[in-house]
Amino acid sequence: MSTLAYLKSFFKDKDVASVTPTSKYCVRRVCNPINFDQDINIVEYGAGAGVFSRYLLQHMTPGSKLYLFETNEILFGKLKEIDDSRITLFDNSVEYAKELIPDDQIGKIDYIISGIPFSFLDEDARESVLKQSVDLLKEGGRFLAYQTSGHLEEPLQKAFGNVKTGWEWRNIPPMTIYEAEKRKMESTE
Numbered sequence: 001m002s003t004l005a006y007l008k009s010f011f012k013d014k015d016v017a018s019v020t021p022t023s024k025y026c027v028r029r030v031c032n033p034i035n036f037d038q039d040i041n042i043v044e045y046g047a048g049a050g051v052f053s054r055y056l057l058q059h060m061t062p063g064s065k066l067y068l069f070e071t072n073e074i075l076f077g078k079l080k081e082i083d084d085s086r087i088t089l090f091d092n093s094v095e096y097a098k099e100l101i102p103d104d105q106i107g108k109i110d111y112i113i114s115g116i117p118f119s120f121l122d123e124d125a126r127e128s129v130l131k132q133s134v135d136l137l138k139e140g141g142r143f144l145a146y147q148t149s150g151h152l153e154e155p156l157q158k159a160f161g162n163v164k165t166g167w168e169w170r171n172i173p174p175m176t177i178y179e180a181e182k183r184k185m186e187s188t189e
């Protein structure tokens with residue numbers, strides 16, 4: 001059913017940037033650095049129909065929180081079907097994440113997972129989303145992203161001062177996987 005939702009959305013909305021949900025291999029690979037043994041706060045950029053969201057909810061403790069951003073109306077409808085009190089949903093662009101996430105969570109986010117097509121954003125918007133991501137994360141927090149190419153390595157290096165990349169072939173199309181960590185003194189404020 002999700003693939004149908006993606007196909008319908010893809011032809012109407014270029015920002016969907018995918019005709020099918022991310023594969024289970026890629027989901028596991030991106031989420032590999034997450035420590036699910038304790039209460040954590042996660043923000044997901046571009047949650048789509050919820051393939052990552054469902055995986056995260058299966059593994060997160062009852063006291064954890066998940067903030068989901070998705071701009072496509074059809075895919076947002078799919079997210080609304082997930083019945084779990086740990087979720088807060090936003091049908092807004094991630095460009096407004098710092099304004100919308102509760103104040104007491106700013107600088108307390110453990111992980112940001114991002115599948116939005118960064119290559120569609122202009123340079124200013126991309127830089128602003130990455131700076132805001134640094135502010136949202138706590139020290140030691142990680143930005144975990146998947147993209148169809150390696151174009152995000154340089155912007156992440158600039159925003160975080162570090163980045164690791166990997167590759168997951170078992171996805172249509174194959175994905176470049178990124179992991180950047182918020183280290184000391186990287187807040188933009």
Ligand SMILES: C[S@@+](CC[C@H](N)C(=O)[O-])C[C@H]1O[C@@H](n2cnc3c(N)ncnc32)[C@H](O)[C@@H]1O
Nearest residue numbers: 015016018021022046047048071072093094115
């Ligand atoms: C490549 S799809 C990934 C969807 C899903 N996470 C998955 O893994 O199957 C990218 C998603 O990001 C959403 N998106 C694109 N730009 C966005 C933005 N600025 N803010 C929020 N969501 C956005 C699209 O609508 C789409 O659902």
